[in-house]
Amino acid sequence: MTRIAIRGWYLVHKWTSLVCTAFLLMLCLTGLPLIFHDEIDALTGPPPTFGMPGTGSSGSAPGLLPLDDMLARALAERPDEVPVYMAFDNDQPSMTVTTAPRPDSPAAEMTIQSFDRSTGRRIGVEAEAAGGLMPFLLQLHTDLFLGLPGMLFLGAMGVLFVAALVSGVVLYAPFMRKLEFGTLRTSRKARVKWLDYHNLLGIVALAWTLVVGVTGVINALSEPINQLWQASELAEMTGDYAGREPLDPSRYGSLDLAMARARAALPGNNPQFIAFPGGAFSSKHHYAVFFQGDTPLTERLLTPALIDAESGAFTDARPMPWYYQTLALSRPLHFGDYGGLPLKVLWAALTLFTIVVLGSGLYLWAARGRASSQAHLRQLQSLAAPAE
Amino acid sequence: MRVPAKRPLPLRTIFAWPLAICLLGVIGLVSALTGDGWRDAMSWLSLAVPVAAVAWAMKARRT
Numbered sequence A: 001m002t003r004i005a006i007r008g009w010y011l012v013h014k015w016t017s018l019v020c021t022a023f024l025l026m027l028c029l030t031g032l033p034l035i036f037h038d039e040i041d042a043l044t045g046p047p048p049t050f051g052m053p054g055t056g057s058s059g060s061a062p063g064l065l066p067l068d069d070m071l072a073r074a075l076a077e078r079p080d081e082v083p084v085y086m087a088f089d090n091d092q093p094s095m096t097v098t099t100a101p102r103p104d105s106p107a108a109e110m111t112i113q114s115f116d117r118s119t120g121r122r123i124g125v126e127a128e129a130a131g132g133l134m135p136f137l138l139q140l141h142t143d144l145f146l147g148l149p150g151m152l153f154l155g156a157m158g159v160l161f162v163a164a165l166v167s168g169v170v171l172y173a174p175f176m177r178k179l180e181f182g183t184l185r186t187s188r189k190a191r192v193k194w195l196d197y198h199n200l201l202g203i204v205a206l207a208w209t210l211v212v213g214v215t216g217v218i219n220a221l222s223e224p225i226n227q228l229w230q231a232s233e234l235a236e237m238t239g240d241y242a243g244r245e246p247l248d249p250s251r252y253g254s255l256d257l258a259m260a261r262a263r264a265a266l267p268g269n270n271p272q273f274i275a276f277p278g279g280a281f282s283s284k285h286h287y288a289v290f291f292q293g294d295t296p297l298t299e300r301l302l303t304p305a306l307i308d309a310e311s312g313a314f315t316d317a318r319p320m321p322w323y324y325q326t327l328a329l330s331r332p333l334h335f336g337d338y339g340g341l342p343l344k345v346l347w348a349a350l351t352l353f354t355i356v357v358l359g360s361g362l363y364l365w366a367a368r369g370r371a372s373s374q375a376h377l378r379q380l381q382s383l384a385a386p387a388e
Numbered sequence B: 001m002r003v004p005a006k007r008p009l010p011l012r013t014i015f016a017w018p019l020a021i022c023l024l025g026v027i028g029l030v031s032a033l034t035g036d037g038w039r040d041a042m043s044w045l046s047l048a049v050p051v052a053a054v055a056w057a058m059k060a061r062r063t
Helices: A003-035 A037-043 A069-075 A133-144 A146-175 A190-204 A206-219 A220-237 A254-264 A321-336 A339-366 A372-386 B009-034 B036-062
Strands: A081-089 A094-100 A111-116 A122-127 A273-274 A286-291 A303-310 A314-319
Touching: A003 A037, A003 A133, A003 A146, A003 A339, A003 A372, A037 A133, A037 A220, A037 A321, A069 A081, A069 A094, A069 A111, A069 A122, A069 A254, A094 A314, A133 A146, A133 B009, A146 A190, A146 A206, A146 A372, A146 B009, A190 A206, A190 A339, A190 B009, A190 B036, A206 A321, A206 A339, A206 B009, A220 A321, A254 A273, A254 A286, A254 A303, A321 B009, B009 B036
Parallel strands: none
Antiparallel strands: A081 A094, A081 A273, A094 A111, A111 A122, A273 A286, A286 A303, A303 A314
C-alpha cells in the first residue's frame, strides 16, 4: 500500500471514528444491561405460574380459552379502548393484548396486558410510556428520546461505525507488518501499549462488531421498512379494499373465526401475533395474523394471513418481502438473545471489547500532541514498526 | 523484549489469525440462529475464541 493510500484510509478511520465514538460509547453502555433485560426483569418478581405450564398460547391445544374470550377480558379492563395487537408465546400459555385509545394511536399511548390463556387470569399490565430504568435505557439506545429522527440519526452513526471498522481493518496491515499477531508491548510507553490493545481487540472482535453494527443500522430503519411494506405489498394484497372507509372497531367480527380461517390457509404453522385493523401492521379492514415458520430459523420469518375483520373472509397470505425478513433476522443478531445465557455473556464481553477499542482509539487521537495528522500518522506507524 | 521481525510480514501472515477468528465468529453467530442444543454450544465456542485470543495474547505475547 502506498503512503498516500495509507494516509487516505487513516483519515477515513479518524473522522468516521471521531464523529461516532461518543454515540457508540453510549450505545455500548446502554446496550450492556439491555442484553440481560430478561434476567433483570425476572429479578423484580417471582415468575408467573400458569394453569397449563408448558403449553404455548400460540397453539390450539384443548383447554386454551377462545381468543374472543381473552379479548373481552382485556377490553373489560380498558373499556374505552380498542385492541391493537394480540401476541402469543410458543412455550407458555401467556399472551398479551395491547390496547389504545384509537386504532392508530402512537405506541406511547398503548397499554399491554398479559394473560394466562389457560385460566383467563390477568398476569400483569404495563403502559408503554411507563417509567423504570430498563425502558429508559431502551429508549435512549433506540432513538435518544427523539422518535424517528433519533432512530435515523443513530442509524447514521452506525454507518460511520461500520466505515470505521472497515478502514480499521485496512490500516491493520501496515500497522502489523513487523509485529506478530497478538503482540502487546505493555512495557513500552502508554501510546504503544494502547495501540496494540486497540489493534488486537478490534481485529478479534471484528465479526461480531460488524454484525452488531450492520444489524443495528437495519433495526434503526425498521419504521421506513414497515412503511414500505404497508405502501407496497400490503396495499397490493388489500387492493379490493382501497378507498373504503376504515372499519369501525364496533364492527370487528370473531377472532376465533378469523384464526380458524387463517390456520386453514397456512396449515401447520402457529401465529406470533395478530395486528388489528388501522395499526402499523395491517390494513384498515383486516385482522393480519402473522404466522411463524416451523423451523428454528424460519420461526422468525413471518407470513401474514389477512382476514376481513368484519366478515371473517380470507383475503390473502404472502410471505413478508426480503427487506422485511432481513429486518426480522437483524433483531436477534443485534440483541444476542437467541443462544441462551452463555451467548449473552459473550455478547457482553464483546461489548466490553468494543468499549476498550473506542476508548483506546479516542486516547490515541487525544494524546497525539500538537503534531499534524501527517506527522501523527508517521508517528503511529513508527510505533507500529520500530526502525530496524 | 521480543525483537521485531526484520522483513515486513506478508499480508497472508498478517491476516491469517484474524481471518480464521472472523470466519469462526460468523459461523458462531449464525449457528445459534438455526437451532438449539449443539448449535448453541457451537456459537458459544466460536464466540469465546476472541476472548480466549486476548487472554492468550496477554499471557504469551506481552513484551
